[in-house]
Structure formats: C-alpha cells, structure tokens
Amino acid sequence: MTKLKLLTICFVFLIATQLHAQTDWVKWDAQTVSYELRKTQHHEYTIDKSDFGMTLISFGRNVYYFFISDLDGDNCPFNPTCSQFLVQSIEETNIFVGPLMFADRFTRDLNFIKGRDHYQIIPNGKLFDPVCNYTLNSKKIKF
Amino acid sequence: MKLSAAHKNGSLQIAVLLIFLMPILNFAQTSYNNSGLFSPVNRLKFGNYLFADKDYLRASAEFKEYLKSFDDDTVRFNYSLCLFNIGKYEEASDNFKTLFYGNPFTEKARLYFYESYFFGKDYKELRDLADNQNYKSVLYSKGIERLKNISYLMDDSRLPEMNSFLSVFDDSVQSRIAKFYYQKKNPKHKNPVTAAIFSAIIPGSGKIYTGEIGDGITAFITTALSAYLAYSNFKADHNFRGWLFTGLTAFFYSGNVYGSAASAQIYNARIRFNFDKEVKIYFGERNYFLPKSDY
C-alpha cells in the first residue's frame, strides 16, 4: 500500500515535469481592459482640506504650479518633484520638520553630480526619492 | 414444445437486455452532478491531473472535495502541498500536521511543516518549534536545523553562538556562511547622531561621513555662500538682503543637519537591504540546503 502511494506521487511528479506551469495562483474575475492610450501624469491641482495649514500650503503649491512649474518645463530630476516633496513632507510630518526635509532635498537637487547609484531610476527616467525615506523612521525606508 | 422453448429463449434475452439497459436508463434519471465527472473518484483523478499541471489552486479545490468523502493520506499530503505551493502557508502547516503520525508521509510532512513556517516568514515560531524539539523528524532533522539557523539571518533576532550556527552546514560552505554571520553580527552602520553632529560643526561633513560626498560638498558650498552673502550684505548696510541670506543660511544649515541624520539611516537601511538580498540569493540558489523535492 505504501509503495503504491509513493508510486502514485512519483507518477504525478513525472507528469508534472512534462507539463507547463499555470499562473492561476489566486481566483480571478473577468476584466475589461480599456482600449484607450495611457496619458502621462500632470500636476494635480488639489486642495488638502484636512486643516487650515494644509489648505494654505496646497493652495500655495497650486499657485506655484500655475504660474511657474507648468510653464518652465520639466526641470526636476526627482520623483516626487521638489514642490510635491514639500507638501508631502509636511503632510507626513509637521510644519517644522517638513521644511527641514525640503531644505535637504533642495540641497541634494543642487548637487550636479547626483549619486545615480543611490537613487532608483523609475521608468519615466526620474530618480525615485520618496518622502518616507526622510522621516527618520528607519522602518518606513524603501528602495 | 419447440415454439415454447424458442419463446422462452427470446424472453430470457429480453430480460437480459433489460437488466443491462436498466443502469443506462437509470443513469439518465440521476442528477448530473452526482454522475461521472463529479464523483469523488473522478474529482481525485482531475485533482491529480491539475496537480501534475502545476495548477495547484484548482487541484486543491478538487482534493478538498474528495477529502470530504474519503480520508486518504496521499490526497491529504498532495492537498497540503497545493496549499504550500500557492503560498497558503498557515493552512498548509495545519494540514501537514495531520500527517505526523502513522502514515508514510510522517517525515516529509514534518519537513514541509517547518518549511511552511520558514517560507511564511514566521521565523520566531519556526525557531520555537525547532528548539522545543516538537514534531522532531528523524530523516530531516539537519535540514530543519539549517532552516532554523538561516532564519536568524532573515530577521532581527539575536544570533546564536557561531560554532553551533555553522555546525549544521557542510564544510564547503561554512566560510561563506561565516561571512554572513559576521556581517549580520557587526554591520558597518553609520550613526545618525554622529552624522548630524558632524554637519552641525562643519556643514556637509555628516553627508560625507555617510558616503554622500557630492551632497556634502554641495551643502557646504550653499551654506557657506549664503552665509558669506549675508555677511557682505550686512557689511554693505543692505540689511534686508542681509536678513534674507541669513534666513537662507539657516534653511540650508538646518536642512543639512537633519538630512545628514536621515542619510545615515538610509545608509544603514541600504546595508540591511543589500544583506537581505545577498542572503536570499545565496540560499535561494541552493534551495536553502533542503533535500531535493520529489514534487
């Protein structure tokens, strides 16, 4: 009986090596795929209404987008861009730490020879430099 | 008499025919699901076919249905393997556990039981179970010990004494694993506080300490230049510009002190990240020194 069982398993294994593996690791549903072409991301003119300070900051960022950033071309080599980094860093921390993070980012942006091996390059060619890496919480750091 | 015999013969044949036809007629009346393809035996057959095709998710569903009707060790073992292969480690370990006693899969089930904890990243539980000698395997005790020791390299727990750590590995790989051991025990980390203090004394030096030389030099130049512009403007009685550049100097200076601490943390995280990657590649390429799987 034991031999028979082991033989069954060996048989199954032998067949297994002959066939292709499947990709259904989880049950999936029907999916409608859009025919449309993908558009590149633009600045989002959103207003953060979580508190008065954030409303003011996001409004200021939108003004910067409208009058300067949307007109002076694609200059920031990072993702998120420096203006996005400022707003996100204040959102992530507070009004005191956020600007410190931005000051550090701004200085790194001024560095002509950026350590490309120190930043991951994402598909749009930008250097991945997320806010979470600079909150002084080592558990949040990601590469 | 002759006629009657022939008649008798004919009746017999019709009776035989009817007897044979009965199951067929009966089949038509039985519900579809209970018939042929969905019987436990055929579910098992289909499950084995899917298992061989590595379609483990579907195979597990078929085995599960079969096990509702019959308890079979082979099927239970294959069912557990399916769960293991689709990453349902907790469920897999529970099912392997049911095969620990009185069947031909005892040893393999125990090994896979520990593997489920290992690949499910429940390293602490794996070590506790292995240390307590629960469900000890005779055949695979060394493999389980190796898994346990590798798990020390995977999380932040305290490493055991080096000789006992290395003893479970072959001599040929011990020197490489010893390097991992040292790297884990004494990682070349940078201290965020030291980096911040360096930058507080000389702007940019904290960044240089963490290996970001370009950023360090840039921070030094921007801070020094804005400080010089503040000084020269105050000297020339341009007070507004003086204060403006003073603010800018403070902005660059404080940002750099903060950024140096952050840079040291990123440096340390990168060391951890690279170490984890190296460990995973090294042991992954060697299948974690596990015995070759038959499945």
Added chain:
Amino acid sequence: MKARALFILSFMLFAFVIQAQDYLKLQFNYANDLFKAEQYYDAITEYKRLLLFDSTNTYRYQAEYKIGESYKGGAKYDDAIKYFSHAEKDAQGKDEIFAAKTQVIRSNILRRTTDRALQLLDELEKDSTFRGEIDTIYYWRGWAYMFADNWKSAARAFATINPSHPLKLLADQTDRAKVSVTFAKVISYILPGAGSIYTGKILSGLMSLAWNAAAGYWTINAFTSNRIFDGFVVGELVWFRFYRGSIQNAEEFAVQKNIDIANKSLRYLQNEYKGIKP
C-alpha cells in the same frame, strides 16, 4: 442466436458510447454557461475537466479554444495565447486553424504587442491556405495599427477591404484631426507660447509668452546697464528656463492632444462600434 447476442452487445456498446457523449456534452454546456456568465476562472476549471475525461478528443479543440477565450476575458493574454496555440495544434480543418490563429493575433493586439501581431498577420497573408481570408487579415491588421496609434496605416489596411469601410473613415478622420508635434515645437522656437496656443492651450501659451517677454526684458536691461553678472543669472535661470519650458510644453500639449483625439476614437470602438472587436 449468435446474431441476436451480437446485436445485444452492439446495442450495449452503442448505448454506453451515447451515455459517455451525453455527459461530456452536459459538461461542455455547463462550462459554456459559466463562460457566458463571465465566470471565466470556473469556466476554465470545467473545460479542463472536460479535456481530461474526453478520451475521444471530441471536444478538445473547442475546450482549448474556450480556455483561451476565458483567459482573454480575464486579460491574461499570455495564457490565452498559450491555449489558442494548443487549439491551433488540435484543430481539424482550415477554418478551425484560422480561427485559432486569428485569436492569437487578437490577443496580441489587446496585449499591445503590435509588432508580433503584424508579424503573424504577414505570415498568415503569405500562407496560400488562407487566400480566401484576406479581408479578415486586413481587418485585424487595421485594428493592430489603431491600437498602435498609427491611424494612417490603419486607414490603408481597411481601405484594402473596402474604400468606404466604416473603420477606414474613422481612421482617416482621426488621423486628420491630429495636430503636428513638430510644427508646435518649431513655432515655439520662433515665438515662445505659440505652440501651446496652436494646440488649444491659449492661457498657458499667453502666460509663457509673458514670462519670456519679461525675462527677456530683464536680461537685456541688465546687459545694457552693464550688470553683466545679473544679465547672465536672469538669462540662464529665468529666460532660458521659460524659453525651454515653452518648447517642452508645446511638444507635450501636442502629444496629449493627439492622445485625446485617438482615445475618443478608441472609446467609440470599445463602446459603440458594432462590428467584431479584438
């Protein structure tokens, strides 16, 4: 007597074969019902069950074809292509082969591996077996080009079928509506902001022009006032930045506008077009 026994045996065998075919047919219908209800994962399970128990391979081609279609319904194009290829191998007759081959092409179109789709269409066109299917080949070639945003080539492909083919007209219309990216850039070199205005972004174009005019004035003013350093700083950090920005914007706006035009047609194709789709 022997003949009678033989008859009974034959009848029984026949009855069993009919019985087997019946439950296979029931299984096929069951899988088809799941497919129609768009429960593709479950449909695949049942088609696979059918494949295992269909010892005479009566449903082999159909089941493999349907598995391919199910994977396609779940946007799993690699698996879909694998099963359509299996179906192609098990096909009987050129119609079945052609259907399986075109499904591979259609999956490639949806997967946006256009080069592969076009390569397969070329091979199909060269194959003399499918000479009678030339219109279908050009039809899918047109779709491949539309998905690749090449509307001019799409129009040519549809025109081969019929010069007034509705998709030819749509492709022509889409191609004509597009703006020239090069022209938008060139006019922005000459007059900053002009490219943006050309693509319909009038406010952005005017603001770009204003920045360039102001920065140009500051720069020239600095140089004429012998403030050479200021002139270089303003010229480099403000004027040049906004001048370059106006050219970049002209290009980006033109590309975006063309994508919007193409997407309008693609939306029509997906939601309103009644003909056969990939």
